[in-house]
Amino acid sequence: MSRILVFVEHTAGEAERLSLEALVLAGSLTAATGGAVEAILVGPGAAEAGIGLGVHGVRTAHVVADDRLGSYAPAAWAAAIAELIEARSPVAVIAGGSDRGNEVLAHVAARTGRPMAANVVDVSVGDPWRLTRQRWAGSLLEDAQFDADVHLLTVAPHVIPVDESAVGPVGAPAIAISPYAPTVRDRDLVGRVTGREAPDVGAISLAEAKVVVGGGRGVGSAEAFATLEELAGLLGGAVGGSRVVTSAGWRPHSDQIGQTGLRIAPDLYVACGISGAIQHIVGCKAAKRILAINTDPDSPIMGVADYAVIGDLHQVVPAITAEIRRRAAGRPPRPTMEVTRSTPPGREPG
Amino acid sequence: MEILVCVKRVPATGGRIVLTPDGQEIDTRYLGFTVSPHEECAVEEAVRIVEAQGGSSAVLTLGPVATEEQLRDAMAVGIDRAILLETDGREFDPVATAAAIVETIRAQEATHGPFDLLLFGNEAADTGDFQVGIRVAVALDRPIVTGIKSLTVLDGTIVARREAPGGGWETYELPLPAVVSVKEGLNLPRYPSVPGRLRAKRKEIERFAPAWSQAGPLKLGLRLPEEQGAQVEILGRGPNAAPAVVDLLVRIGVLAS
Numbered sequence A: 001m002s003r004i005l006v007f008v009e010h011t012a013g014e015a016e017r018l019s020l021e022a023l024v025l026a027g028s029l030t031a032a033t034g035g036a037v038e039a040i041l042v043g044p045g046a047a048e049a050g051i052g053l054g055v056h057g058v059r060t061a062h063v064v065a066d067d068r069l070g071s072y073a074p075a076a077w078a079a080a081i082a083e084l085i086e087a088r089s090p091v092a093v094i095a096g097g098s099d100r101g102n103e104v105l106a107h108v109a110a111r112t113g114r115p116m117a118a119n120v121v122d123v124s125v126g127d128p129w130r131l132t133r134q135r136w137a138g139s140l141l142e143d144a145q146f147d148a149d150v151h152l153l154t155v156a157p158h159v160i161p162v163d164e165s166a167v168g169p170v171g172a173p174a175i176a177i178s179p180y181a182p183t184v185r186d187r188d189l190v191g192r193v194t195g196r197e198a199p200d201v202g203a204i205s206l207a208e209a210k211v212v213v214g215g216g217r218g219v220g221s222a223e224a225f226a227t228l229e230e231l232a233g234l235l236g237g238a239v240g241g242s243r244v245v246t247s248a249g250w251r252p253h254s255d256q257i258g259q260t261g262l263r264i265a266p267d268l269y270v271a272c273g274i275s276g277a278i279q280h281i282v283g284c285k286a287a288k289r290i291l292a293i294n295t296d297p298d299s300p301i302m303g304v305a306d307y308a309v310i311g312d313l314h315q316v317v318p319a320i321t322a323e324i325r326r327r328a329a330g331r332p333p334r335p336t337m338e339v340t341r342s343t344p345p346g347r348e349p350g
Numbered sequence B: 001m002e003i004l005v006c007v008k009r010v011p012a013t014g015g016r017i018v019l020t021p022d023g024q025e026i027d028t029r030y031l032g033f034t035v036s037p038h039e040e041c042a043v044e045e046a047v048r049i050v051e052a053q054g055g056s057s058a059v060l061t062l063g064p065v066a067t068e069e070q071l072r073d074a075m076a077v078g079i080d081r082a083i084l085l086e087t088d089g090r091e092f093d094p095v096a097t098a099a100a101i102v103e104t105i106r107a108q109e110a111t112h113g114p115f116d117l118l119l120f121g122n123e124a125a126d127t128g129d130f131q132v133g134i135r136v137a138v139a140l141d142r143p144i145v146t147g148i149k150s151l152t153v154l155d156g157t158i159v160a161r162r163e164a165p166g167g168g169w170e171t172y173e174l175p176l177p178a179v180v181s182v183k184e185g186l187n188l189p190r191y192p193s194v195p196g197r198l199r200a201k202r203k204e205i206e207r208f209a210p211a212w213s214q215a216g217p218l219k220l221g222l223r224l225p226e227e228q229g230a231q232v233e234i235l236g237r238g239p240n241a242a243p244a245v246v247d248l249l250v251r252i253g254v255l256a257s
């Protein structure tokens, strides 16, 4: 029987979205091969989260029960999964493409001496298995052959759709909760979470903002971000930027959008003076709409933007904020001359 | 503190990726090369720790002979010495890469004494395998933390912080020797100075030639994801486009009319 184990992360008794994506992939594989999907859950609230997995095609949830694993300890969590691999002989173990999913599965791979494929988007079961995985954070796809007795995979985030209607206890199939007491070695507990700090509250977080105004090299200085801040403020949004602006110290790294920064999915992303390098685009392509403001009509951002203004952001952005304020005050349009005069001194009009 | 930093040379692809006709590689003929921003931060952190606490730092990479460039970049900002695991250009999978690094670390430690800290980037920029650092740590039986964005080295221990799922931070404390994989944001890397570059140019690079092997997923080919193909709508040129932009903001519901 081709059983598949899925490492399910959870908070407050609910499975994480990326783990549900892993369950969808596991479900599609067992549908093709016959066999069942079994979940592995660790930490406080595991049993509660396990019960909710019936609607996601899980028949058995292994709940790892040991208080020493209550705090996240990747090596120890992986040791428990490695034991369950021995006990259940699955053909695959799948995790979501989160920091923890990748980390725990890499520990499983390392300690059991098996290969692992990260950021998988598609699998076809055969002899050997074939898979497609992301490179360059999704800017490139790799087709590969994957030969292993137990296939260890993580699923690239936000590629596999989750059936949101599959929620709620109504008609949820019964699920067996199977407590599992792992062997816990002290040395696997050395790397574990010993403290937590709550997120800052107050300011609109870049990750959650509905509108993001992003600035790139074209903004030119830390001070010049003031006009982007003003526009973001009027739209109830947040300001972000490209790597050029964080490397230059114009903005903190926490504002960086892209492969080695944040992935955002706002309703609108306004990309000001950003060329659209692939490493930036992977961070903002989930935006519903992209508006580019750029002097160069041939810059790569035009290939991904839905709307564009060709022009100098130092003129265009203040003109947009002025227009928003004018309409809010119910005033007639300003003559163009006045807008041009709001350009900072020393800059060539675009 | 004795520190080893492991980095990977990758093409600095810009606005789009072009593949070779056989679909096996990125066409790098017109591209420069770099290391991941995560690894730039690992290099900077090693230099800062040694500046503050004494000791020495080394940088290691596995790649073709041209990868010398990335080793010299690291030495130009203050890394003391460099080790090249020279390949014939074939891609090493993460299992083979980790095995070659482990073998080298054992040999280095036998001659130079133990490393207190091994630093990696959280994931390679190109292949994004998320596992080489962990495989090395497990093989050497040293504790590892990954995804680190703040690191404090105390006497014999480190305190490391990373972003917690759902926001905020989580803290780890590890005894040394330890392995840490880091993310961009850990620090703001310095630019190399001209004297730094000159010094780096003259330094010897230790070279080894690890055997190629294959255990991980076997690459069959590369391809570009399908483009969404949306046609950009030009709203206007210069500040005169402002009314059209504001009309759009209202139309898509991000601004009340």
Ligand SMILES: Cc1cc2nc3c(=O)[nH]c(=O)nc-3n(C[C@H](O)[C@H](O)[C@H](O)COP(=O)(O)OP(=O)(O)OC[C@H]3O[C@@H](n4cnc5c(N)ncnc54)[C@H](O)[C@@H]3O)c2cc1C
Pocket: A215, A216, A217, A218, A219, A241, A242, A243, A244, A245, A256, A257, A258, A259, A260, A261, A262, A272, A273, A274, A275, A276, A277, A278, A279, A280, A283, A293, A294, A295, A296, A299, A311, A312, A313, A314, B011, B012, B013, B014, B034, B035, B036, B037, B125
């Ligand atoms: C492994 C790796 C990871 C990376 N990770 C990231 C990442 O996470 N995030 C990220 O952003 N980058 C990342 N990068 C860097 C990326 O490749 C680009 O270098 C970077 O995104 C370019 O930033 P930019 O668009 O601001 O600058 P540029 O590419 O220099 O573009 C500036 C743009 O501004 C326009 N412009 C100039 N002046 C004006 C003006 N006055 N008005 C309007 N437009 C103007 C220009 O026409 C141009 O299009 C990474 C690179 C590598 C190799």
